[in-house]
Amino acid sequence: MAPVATDSSAQADGRVGKRIENYTGFWQKDLNKEGKADTDNRVENYTDVINGYYDGATGLYEFGWAASFHFSRFYKGEGFYASLARHEHYLSAQMKLKPGMRVLDVGCGVGGPAREIARFSDVNIVGVNNNDFQVGRARKYTKRAGLEKQVSFVVGDFMKLSEQFGENSFDAVYAIEATVHAPSWEGVYSEIKKVLKPGGVFGVYEWCMTDSWDPSNPEHRELAHAIEIGNGIPVMRPLKKAREALLNVGFEIEHEEDLAERPDEVPWYYPLEGDIFKAQTAWDLLTVWRMSRSGRFVTHHGLWFIEKLGFVPKGTWEVGETLKIAGDALVDGGQKKLFTPMYLVICRKPEEEK
Structure with a gap:
């Protein structure tokens, strides 16, 4: 070990x-x-x-x-940075974020999505991340962008959100390709639910092995293993487990879709x-x-x-x-x-x- x-x-x-x-x-x-x-x-x-x-x-x-440390869909002829921004805007729009909302970004990286979504939806965002190096860079870039009064960042463990922020603290929470790093989806989703106000919305782009992935297939297992070591992920899990975890902790799913299945x-x-x-x-x-x-x-x-x-x-x-x-x-x-x-x-x- x-x-x-x-x-x-x-x-x-x-x-x-x-x-x-x-x-x-x-x-x-x-x-x-x-x-x-x-x-x-x-x-x-x-x-x-x-x-x-x-x-x-x-x-x-x-x-x-x-x-912005994430993937995105592309339209023909669409620039790389435009695609990243549109992916963030799409999540914000699907969540129906409104001006003045207090929003938590779980696993915020260096703050690219938080800054973009804050501009797009005119919300106030708190980014949480357990990596001091990334939080420091997020604060620097946000100050440079003149958004430090609207977007802030704190060091914290997303498995202990309620301990850090208190229950019923946010109008909305989102996570972009971050909660795959959690030791369990039930654990992190449960913490997200706790810090949400009643009726609050949670939006996520989750990393998963699809339902076509077969853990008994050696080639499939090797693929998951390579994704893990190459991306800092303790263990890759199938999509159906993410769905089950959300329902098990008490969320009501309003919309779900694997956007990678779009015929782009x-x-x-x-x-x-x-x-x-x-x-x-x-x-x-x-x-x-x-x-x-x-x-x-x-x-x-x-x-x-x-x-x-x-x-x-x-x-x-x-x-x-x-x-x-x-x-x-x-x-x-x-x-x-x-x-x-x-x-x-x-x-x-x-x-x-x-």
């Missing part, structure tokens, strides 16, 4: 060196050696898994993707394929190139070099290598319809508990 980072190797920006170094040790690289004990260890130490991953991966995400001409995973000829706009060429063979070559050697020079914490290069595993696995999962990053659910806390 991987050791838990308990040393004081913290940097001024909130990253902890040992967490990054220890990250890949939570998985057996050979799936045949993976056992229940490995999964249980990741689930039990989910905060170290998540923080080790994001301490190492956040800068790479910002370099290779954007400040341009698939959600296209930027990960690294084919510059598929870039939707000239501005997107660089984003797509970074995932190409030459782009990966440059990142591979460049990151190794700057780590040796001490510009990034030790272990960052190895976390970067897992991102390559992730990219390939996500494309494979998307093409085979075994994985979705956009199971959309809009649900509501009952006005009166049964």
Whole structure:
């Protein structure tokens, strides 16, 4: 089992060196050696898994993707950044967010969606994240955008939301590709329900293995394993378990849909394929190139070099290598319809508990 980072190797920006170094040790690289004990260890130490991953991966995400760490659907000819924003607007619209609402962003990353949704819906957003490094960057970017009076960020554990914020504290809660990191969906969904006011709405884009995924199939299990290690996820679960968890904790589902099942001409995973000829706009060429063979070559050697020079914490290069595993696995999962990053659910806390 991987050791838990308990040393004081913290940097001024909130990253902890040992967490990054220890990250890949939570998985057996050979799936045949993976056992229940490995999964249980990741689930039990989910905060170290998540923080080790994001301490190492956040800068790479910002370099290779954007400040919104999520996927999105594409219309033909639609630019990458426009697609990300539209995906956030769509969630906000489906939730029917109204000006003045107090909204919680669970697993807020560096705050890209929070800033966009605050502008789009004129709501007041609190972002919660257990990664100090990301919260610091979220605050910096939000101040730069002049939104610090409308959008704020706090360090916290999404498995203890009611303890931090109190029950019935928010008009609405959303999570964008974040609650997959939770040790259990029932646990995090239950906490979300507690902090919602009666009648409050919860909207989520959830990462799931689809109903076509078969855990008894070795190839399917290997795919899930690659997604886990490449994305800091303790254990991947099937879509039906997310639905069951929402109902089990008492949410009323108003709408659900796997948006990856839409018959889009341009698939959600296209930027990960690294084919510059598929870039939707000239501005997107660089984003797509970074995932190409030459782009990966440059990142591979460049990151190794700057780590040796001490510009990034030790272990960052190895976390970067897992991102390559992730990219390939996500494309494979998307093409085979075994994985979705956009199971959309809009649900509501009952006005009166049964």
